Amino acid sequence: MVDAAMKLAGQKGWRATTMADIAAEAKLSLADIYRTFPGKSDILRGFTRQIDELVLSEGGQDDGTETLRDRVFDVMMRRFDALTPYRAAVDAVSRDLRGDPVAAAIHACALRRSLAWMLEAAGVPADGLVGAVRVKGLGVIYLAVMRVWLTDDSADLSRTMAALDARLRQAEQFSRTLRSRGRRGDQTGTDEDSTSGSDPLPGTPV
Incomplete structure (x- = not known):
């Protein structure tokens, strides 16, 4: 059902795609569609969950050598890879x-939940107030990079990778600045702020 909906969205647009169109494409009755997805927004949530599960199932074992930024980068690139077959539909x-x-x-709520799971997959806590700020920060990065991804026709998504890396580095620098301001006057915090393992997402200065 989800694949049929995304195929039609890519062909004729999401707004122009009806539930009857989706049922016909999936070779199912409207009752079949209704039992699983009572509305089009439910189909979008189903698609988002499908992508989430694909990304989360592909996670590798961290050998301890990757920085936090590297882990977030890997998870988000797995997400863009998973979305690539549906690029026209996503657009x-x-x-x-x-x-x-x-x-x-409605979709924004589902996306926030997805990004929280992406952070967890990267080993970044996404709960509480700090987690909410991190999710929001990742959302800003994700939407900015998505604009590049939508027009990235390179075989290896090199433009998308470059954009994501640049945005994560900017966020990491911002996070370091917050820490530096929060620890101003504490001379023992200087060396820690300069490490490459800093949180790449705006969270908290402490």
Whole structure:
């Protein structure tokens, strides 16, 4: 059902795709679709969950040599890799949601949950107030890099990788600046702030 919906979205746009279209493409009855996905927003949540599960199932074992930024980079690139077969659909959905504030708000909630799981997969706590700030920070990075990914026709997504790396480095520098301000006057904090393992997402100055 999800694949049928995404295929049609890529062909004719998300707004123009009806539940009847999806049922016909999936060779199912409307009742079959309704039992699983009562509305189009539910299909989008199903798609997001499908991508989440794919990314989370592909996680490798950390040998302890990767920095936190490297781990976030790897997880997010796995996400863009998983989304690539559906690029036309993602583009169509993104454009059409701009004209539907209610659907956009529903999708934003699902995206925040997904990004929290992406952080957890990278070994970054995503709970509590600090976690919420990190999720928001990753969301800003993700949406900015997605604009590059949507037009990235390179075989290895090199433009997307470069954009993601640049954004994570900027976020890491910002996080270091917050720590530095929070520890101003504490001379023992200077060396720690200069390490490459700093949190690459804005979180807390402590």
